[in-house]
Amino acid sequence: MRLxxxxxxxxxxxxxxxxxxxxxxxxxxxxxxxxxxxxxxxxDAANVLAEMAAADLKAGHIRDGRFVADLARAQRRDPKAMVWRFPKRT
Incomplete structure (x- = not known):
């Protein structure tokens, strides 16, 4: 082999x-x-969710309160975001 x-x-x-x-x-x-x-x-996300759910939980209607409706609406929403060049759909 050559040098x-x-x-x-x-x-x-x-x-x-x-x-x-x-x-x-x-x-x-x-x-x-x-x-x-x-x-x-x-x-941070857990604390925001806890604050949003606190009123419904305290009132005793966590299953049919505003928090559940807000979560359902958020799940139906298309965020139209790109995460690392991939579209975020859910």
């Missing part, structure tokens, strides 16, 4: 191994932040 080819393969081997370890560290650093952002959004 240039050996150097070429060695360079890409070292670069590939370095990229692998850099990506592992990057993913391990980014993953907790993404989870925290998702959890924060879920907590």
């Amino acid at each position: 240039v080819l050996k150097l070429f393969l060695g360079f890409f081997l070292i670069t590939g191994i370095a990229a692998f370890f850099v990506m592992r560290v990057f993913v391990n650093e980014v993953k907790p932040g993404v989870r925290q952002a998702m959890e924060s959004t879920l907590v």
Whole structure:
């Protein structure tokens, strides 16, 4: 094998191994932040839903109150949103 080819393969081997370890560290650093952002959004949504349902629950008509009607209307609604270049329909 020629020296240039050996150097070429060695360079890409070292670069590939370095990229692998850099990506592992990057993913391990980014993953907790993404989870925290998702959890924060879920907590906010849960609190909004709890506030919306509180009056019907307190009045004792959670099954046929305004909250159920609002949820049914929200499920029928087409959000017309794009999420990561994919249309969100439901």
